[in-house]
Amino acid sequence: MPERLLLTGNHAAAYGAMLARSEVISAYPITPQTMIVELLSELTASGRLDAKFITVESEHSAMAACVGASAAGARAYTATSGQGLALMHEMLHWAVGARLPIVLTNVSRAMAPGWSIWSDQSDILSQRDVGWMMLFAESVQEAQDFIIWMYRVAEQVFLPGMVGMDAFILSHTAEPLIVHDQEAVDEYLPGFQPLYDLDPEQPRAYGGLVNRDHYFELRYKVYENMERAGQLLIDAGEEFGEVLGHKYTPLEGFMLDDADYVLVSAGAMTSNVRQAVRDLREKGIKAGLLRVIAFRPFPVKQIRQKLGGRKKVAVLDRNMSAGHSGIFAEEIRSALLGRPDAPPVYGYVVGIGGRDVRVETAHEVMNDLLVRDEPEMSLFVGVKGLPIGPLRSDYEIRPLEPLEVMR
Amino acid sequence: MIELRIHGRGGQGAVVASKTLAQAAFLAGRYVQSYPDYGVERRGAPVVAFARIAEPGDDLFVRQDIREPHHLLILDATLLDSANPIAGLQPGGWVVVNTSDPPSALGIVPRFRVATVNATEIAQRHGLGSAAQPVVNTAILGAFVKATGIVSMEDLLAAIDHEVPVKAEENRLAASEAYEQVLLEVSV
Numbered sequence: 098m099p100e101r102l103l104l105t106g107n108h109a110a111a112y113g114a115m116l117a118r119s120e121v122i123s124a125y126p127i128t129p130q131t132m133i134v135e136l137l138s139e140l141t142a143s144g145r146l147d148a149k150f151i152t153v154e155s156e157h158s159a160m161a162a163c164v165g166a167s168a169a170g171a172r173a174y175t176a177t178s179g180q181g182l183a184l185m186h187e188m189l190h191w192a193v194g195a196r197l198p199i200v201l202t203n204v205s206r207a208m209a210p211g212w213s214i215w216s217d218q219s220d221i222l223s224q225r226d227v228g229w230m231m232l233f234a235e236s237v238q239e240a241q242d243f244i245i246w247m248y249r250v251a252e253q254v255f256l257p258g259m260v261g262m263d264a265f266i267l268s269h270t271a272e273p274l275i276v277h278d279q280e281a282v283d284e285y286l287p288g289f290q291p292l293y294d295l296d297p298e299q300p301r302a303y304g305g306l307v308n309r310d311h312y313f314e315l316r317y318k319v320y321e322n323m324e325r326a327g328q329l330l331i332d333a334g335e336e337f338g339e340v341l342g343h344k345y346t347p348l349e350g351f352m353l354d355d356a357d358y359v360l361v362s363a364g365a366m367t368s369n370v371r372q373a374v375r376d377l378r379e380k381g382i383k384a385g386l387l388r389v390i391a392f393r394p395f396p397v398k399q400i401r402q403k404l405g406g407r408k409k410v411a412v413l414d415r416n417m418s419a420g421h422s423g424i425f426a427e428e429i430r431s432a433l434l435g436r437p438d439a440p441p442v443y444g445y446v447v448g449i450g451g452r453d454v455r456v457e458t459a460h461e462v463m464n465d466l467l468v469r470d471e472p473e474m475s476l477f478v479g480v481k482g483l484p485i486g487p488l489r490s491d492y493e494i495r496p497l498e499p500l501e502v503m504r
Numbered sequence: 505m506i507e508l509r510i511h512g513r514g515g516q517g518a519v520v521a522s523k524t525l526a527q528a529a530f531l532a533g534r535y536v537q538s539y540p541d542y543g544v545e546r547r548g549a550p551v552v553a554f555a556r557i558a559e560p561g562d563d564l565f566v567r568q569d570i571r572e573p574h575h576l577l578i579l580d581a582t583l584l585d586s587a588n589p590i591a592g593l594q595p596g597g598w599v600v601v602n603t604s605d606p607p608s609a610l611g612i613v614p615r616f617r618v619a620t621v622n623a624t625e626i627a628q629r630h631g632l633g634s635a636a637q638p639v640v641n642t643a644i645l646g647a648f649v650k651a652t653g654i655v656s657m658e659d660l661l662a663a664i665d666h667e668v669p670v671k672a673e674e675n676r677l678a679a680s681e682a683y684e685q686v687l688l689e690v691s692v
Binding site for chain 2: 103129214265266267269270271272273365366368369371372375453454455456
């Protein structure tokens with residue numbers, strides 16, 4: 098029987114890696130991820146998880162160890178955050194080119210300096226173009242389940258995947274979690290079957306020199322398999338529902354069908370946006386939510402379908418690309434570009450460095466969206482002393498005074 | 505939904521208090537959330553943790569700091585002077601404070617209900633933490649349960665077994681003693 102436990106997002110991720118029967122785990126500790134690999138090292142030491150836990154001196158080496166393990170045919174897992182993910186960057190490319198279905202949990206943390214351990218998706222989105230699949234979890238349940246869902250697809254397309262989880266508001270939040278039956282997970286996710294593995298009896302060379310006559314085709318195959326992964330994520334998400342009781346999709350709509358004004362969000366802050374949409378509906382405003390779960394492959398067709406014909410779309414980004422805009426907003430705009438029914442897309446940057454993104458924050462965004470005529474690339478919400486726009490007299494929001502209790 | 509805020513100092517166990525309280529309500533079948541507001545952790549620095557308990561049969565939807573809690577737990581009375589923990593507390597809310605003083609001595613406005621317990625003395629007597637840095641979380645939770653009745657003592661003791669497996673017996677005793685010794689002042 099599945100068990101229901103009260104666990105943090107970090108511990109849920111460790112359970113996800115355990116249920117997926119990860120065979121090699123290599124990691125370097127970094128706040129706020131450390132609890133994941135702490136628990137995995139305990140589970141490995143106690144024998145509850147039959148895996149090899151490899152301690153290393155850096156995140157670069159952690160990914161290198163995963164590359165080696167995966168090439169040898171093992172299911173490999175690691176977890177990191179912020180600066181750690183940045184240090185892994187070179188080896189992230191390697192995992193793609195070598196076509197190794199490694200899965201990684203990244204607990205999103207703001208980049209230093211200023212030195213911050215708080216939530217901010219700029220770290221994971223800096224890895225947008227390396228060729229890893231990317232899923233964004235909203236709940237503790239998803240922090241566990243997305244690891245299993247990701248392996249299911251990764252091992253079909255031979256591409257690695259990362260699961261993003263927001264620092265503290267998910268990683269350190271304890272809430273009820275259904276820990277699936279191991280047998281059911283085994284049915285959903287059979288053992289990893291590599292096409293080739295490292296075998297001393299059959300020596301081969303890997304990662305060798307490729308000249309102009311082959312490299313382009315290798316990269317085309319990466320592109321082609323990432324495209325395939327779009328449909329496979331849908332299929333595997335459906336199957337997750339059949340076998341493990343909860344269907345997952347690359348996008349989630351909430352009160353979306355008849356919505357004129359759509360808020361787009363990803364990750365844990367979406368819970369608050371969803372609550373704001375409920376409130377707005379009670380006020381008679383036709384608001385809806387589109388949650389982006391799969392960021393790579395980006396579900397372009399479904400996004401066109403879900404957002405086409407709306408009056409206005411606001412994208413909330415807990416990240417920013419200085420010199421342009423929030424990254425989700427960029428991607429949504431590019432998916433809609435040139436479509437005859439494309440709605441105007443307004444970019445809002447929120448919650449940088451863990452600034453509390455509240456239900457009221459989503460209300461502030463909606464208030465601004467309703468009164469603003471021309472879409473802007475980046476409107477900042479919650480920067481001290483910076484108003485985002487004129488207030489509409491018939492749409493009252495509670496002013497957010499900074500609460501000086503914390504420290 | 506009941507929202508709680510816990511104020512303590514690094515090393516007193518505020519974060520574990522939040523998780524233990526949530527676990528007690530979870531064991532009673534309620535949907536819960538427990539969440540710490542970490543700074544850069546330092547012993548002695550102010551720490552805040554939050555807990556949400558849904559109404560029976562209900563779910564929880566939001567993920568944000570608790571600005572207007574129903575009740576407060578204060579693990580160190582000196583925070584009352586320096587950290588303004590009362591900010592946002594809803595009228596009629598309980599303020600459960602670790603202090604040797606009686607509730608009337610704290611000068612908390614009569615809109616709130618005040619409970620005091622000498623959790624430091626109880627924790628020291630049971631060898632919880634060190635004599636200089638006692639871990640007072642389980643004691644203050646016993647006092648909180650007596651004051652508010654939000655969870656039962658039975659569920660709290662079971663939650664302590666889950667969340668505080670080291671010195672579980674001593675922690676259970678500390679919670680039970682605080683439950684008996686807490687001074688309640690209802691002046692709403």
